[in-house]
Amino acid sequence: MQDDKQNNKQNEIDEQMASSIKKLVEEETTVARAFVTINETEDKNNDIKKKEDTATMHTQVIPDLTEELEERRREAAKKDTIPDTTLTDINVEYKDYKQADKSMESIKDVAKKAEDSTESAPDSKHKKSLTKKQKLTIGIAAGAVAVVIAIIIIVIVVSNGNKKKSYQYNFDQGMKYYNEQDYSVALPYLEKAADTSKGKNNADLQFDLYLCYRNLNQDDQALNTLTNILSFDKNNEKAIRALASFYMEKKDSSALNELIQKYNGTDAETYLEDYKVSKPVPSVEAGSYNENVKLQFVADSECKVYYTLDSSTPTEKSTLYDDIIEIKAGTTTVKAVSVNSMGVYSDAVELKYEIDYKKPDAPTVSPASGTYESGQMISIDNIPEGSKVY
Secondary structure, eight states: OOOHHHHHHHHHHHHHHHHHHEEEEEEHHHHHHHHHHHHHHHTTTTTHHHHHHHHHHHHHHOOOOHHHHHHHHHHHTTTTTTOOOHHHHHHHHHHHHHHHHHHHHHHHHHHHHHHHHHHSSSHHHHHHHHHHHHHHHHHHHHHHHHHHHHHHHHHHHHHHHHHHHHHHHHHHHHHHHHHOHHHHHHHHHHHHHHHHHHTOOHHHHHHHHHHHHHHTOHHHHHHHHHHHHHHOOTOOHHHHHHHHHHHHHHHOOHHHHHHHHHHHGGGGGGGGGGOOOOOOOEESSEEEEEEOOOEEEEEEETTTEEEESSOOOTTSSSOOSSSSSSSSSEEEEEEEEEEOOOOBOOOOOEEEEHHHOOOOOOEEEEOOSSOOOOOOOEEEEOOTTTTTOO
């Protein structure tokens, strides 16, 4: 807030100086016209009186610009009123005002010489003619200086305007206030810098602007700024990490899932490792079996597992795993995902099982078949596991 007051004070001083010089231009233009008019209309009877009136008028309308500027500069130089960076701008403008002041002093010199020449004329006729000539000269000089002063004002205004629109000026000012944690003052400077041709594709500047928005809780603008960075620098690490963090903070699982999927298989995939959910782990590896498979999954804590048996990608609308999945004869493709409490999905695990039932090996019977003199006890061995013997 103190910096805002100082900047406002600086602007008031600039406006007052410019106003004073503009007023001076108007007055000097009036003087020029008055001299020319007097030269054309004065007569012999009022010659002396008009010369005195003109001199008086000239004295009244030409302000002591030097004294006024010095007073303005003394006010500007007070350290408790205007910051150092502002004083630099004032000093630059002040040099230009001093040039205008020198031009005004030249008018005074011309006027003084005209009066001296008039007083030293040998006769009244020559005196009258010389006075008119001097008046005409002063009038033309005053008009010319008025034009010069107007040009100086225009140059100063345009120069300052261009400076305040430049990338470097706004970036330096913005970062100065940002580093002082005065984000509300820093923001308009950074926005102006980012809007220049040099700033539009400057990822570092755009990220500083994003941080400024975040510190001011302007989330929509912050999100738009990150999106803008990735539009011209799609693998920008800081922007990708910041975007994932933003979605996580806002619990926007849909946007975070989309972001993770977007960068899967790219060089930037590693930037999102901290936000990924681990795949569920199967108890039986995919493969060919001659008997039913009893499949189970293990997932991270606080994660749920959803699966499909028709090769489709599982979602939270798919079957929730809560017990053994029995895979029977034929070919079955199982897909499963883990989903954390926020709704972020893991990559899908895909398992293909082929179950082909084969006839079991024949059991062994002892003793062997044959003719015996007495009765025999028959035993059946080598019964395959899970099989029954009839």
